[in-house]
Amino acid sequence: MTHTPRDIILLGSTGSIGTQTLDLVARNPDRFRVVGLAAGGGNPALLAEQALATGARTVAVAKGSAAQDLNLAFYAAAQQRGYSAGEFKVPEILAGPGAAAELAARPADIVLNAIDGAAGLTATLAALDAGRILALANKESLIIGGDLVTRRAKPGQIVAVDSEHSALAQALRGGAKEEVDKLVVTASGGPFRGRSREQLWDVSPEQALAHPTWSMGPLVTCNSATLVNKGLEVIEAHLLFDVPFERIEVVVHPQSIVHSMVQFVDGSTLAQASPPDMRMAISLALGWPHRVPDAAPAMDWTKASTWEFFPLDDAAFPAVRLAKQVGATGGTAPAVFNGANEECVGAFLGGRLRFPAIVDTIERVVAEHAGSASSQGGDLTLEAVLEADAWARARARELTAG
The missing domain is CATH 3.40.50.720 (NAD(P)-binding Rossmann-like Domain)
Structure with a gap:
């Protein structure tokens, strides 16, 4: 062709x-x-x-x-x-x-x-x-x-372009919208998978930036360690595919081979699998709806491999729960969540904030905004989003000042 x-x-x-x-x-x-x-x-x-x-x-x-x-x-x-x-x-x-x-x-x-x-x-x-x-x-x-x-x-x-949402888009081709039961977004679990909340207080920025699977910039890598990135992806999935938050689930999959799944009403689940290489998702976004031959390496099915799936530990990694609340609130709440996170990540990487306090601080900023006169629901304006973003960053900087 x-x-x-x-x-x-x-x-x-x-x-x-x-x-x-x-x-x-x-x-x-x-x-x-x-x-x-x-x-x-x-x-x-x-x-x-x-x-x-x-x-x-x-x-x-x-x-x-x-x-x-x-x-x-x-x-x-x-x-x-x-x-x-x-x-x-x-x-x-x-x-x-x-x-x-x-x-x-x-x-x-x-x-x-x-x-x-x-x-x-x-x-x-x-x-x-x-x-x-x-x-x-x-x-x-x-x-x-x-x-x-x-x-x-x-x-x-x-x-x-995100591999998770590319996977969902591909799997959704397998059924009509009314046949979709839930979206299952996979997470690698980051470098601290399996640790309790108490064990996370002393982790270093260097450890947080050592992602076991993906090579990314500092912000996204740190977001992957806190699972804030997965929370953002849940909101993105809701907006892209118009599926309610209660029907979007996160599961930990350390191998990062299954990039996400769609479960249908008849009990069938379609999963998209490929080695962890972003060029596959990039190629599909640029060529959509057509595939680009040899965009990235394929799976070698002649080699034995094991894929693991674990439930998300909400106590140690509460970011996904918070993101779902923020996404359901809508309005300027997601801008506050994201702006506060970017400032908190900077504070953590700069040695001014301990790792679990990243999400703790985000939650505090989100709660303060929800009770303020500037909180807005319904239709947004660019000015309202930028104002909320600026306020959240300023408040996060106040809370994380050395």
């Missing part, structure tokens, strides 16, 4: 998802081509090399001061490649906090949003408003945006 190449705008290109996406694109030039790249600006050399390698027409950096560094990096990268003056064209450079959102609205078939954290919300909204297919790796923008995002999205416009 021949495919017309899809034009891709990649936001968060220098991160883990971004670099894996570019590897996939480089191996499938007949299917995909990159027309725009965005990054924070902290690694101008890598961003410049990516732009030269892909031929991207436009590059965006969130740090306005990084534009000059990026310009210099282009010439250095071109020199390393042996280009002489005039042999290459420096891409258009967009700089500043709104640069990624401006790029997300440019012409393309797909915008893959892999920006870290709440900062990705404006780009998500810009891509949807421009009518682009949104391949969403930035789960936070959907979670904190809630109705603000889902109201803007046309049916099928958002395609999940």
Whole structure:
């Protein structure tokens, strides 16, 4: 089957998802081509090399001061490649906090949003408003945006990149919506699986960042250790697939082979299994609904293996329970949950907060917000979300000050 190449705008290109996406694109030039790249600006050399390698027409950096560094990096990268003056064209450079959102609205078939954290919300909204297919790796923008995002999205416009939600989307092809009994989201359990709450008080940031299965950035890796990441994924699953929270279950699966499952009303369960490699989920998001051959290694069924499944320990890891409460509350509550978490993770990594106190502090900030006049339910505005996010961060910083 021949495919017309899809034009891709990649936001968060220098991160883990971004670099894996570019590897996939480089191996499938007949299917995909990159027309725009965005990054924070902290690694101008890598961003410049990516732009030269892909031929991207436009590059965006969130740090306005990084534009000059990026310009210099282009010439250095071109020199390393042996280009002489005039042999290459420096891409258009967009700089500043709104640069990624401006790029997300440019012409393309797909915008893959892999920006870290709440900062990705404006780009998500810009891509949807421009009518682009949104391949969403930035789960936070959907979670904190809630109705603000889902109201803007046309049916099928958002395609999940997270391996769990990719797995659910694949398994849901196996039955009609009314035949779905529950969604089962798998969690690796992180580096502290099996420990009691008491045993978690003395764990170090270095231990929390040593994930047994996945290679990710510090925020997502720490979120995986607290299981805040799984709580965020439960909210995301609810918003993407319109399944009530009471019918979304989390189960611990240390091998990270079964990425999630759908249980149907007749007792049948469909599970999606593949080695822990994000390129499979990325390829499906970019090619949806078609699969990309050889996107990632397949299972070797000639080798014996054991898959384990354990119930979630809510006492040691209460983040999923709290996330379900927050998701059911809706309004600005998810923005408060996420903003407080990002600040608490920073405090933990900086040595100012002990590990179990991350979720304890988030719960306190969420409870304070619920009792405040600024708490909002129903339809959201961008201003309300950003205000709640800013308040939650400020309050979390107060509570975690050294």
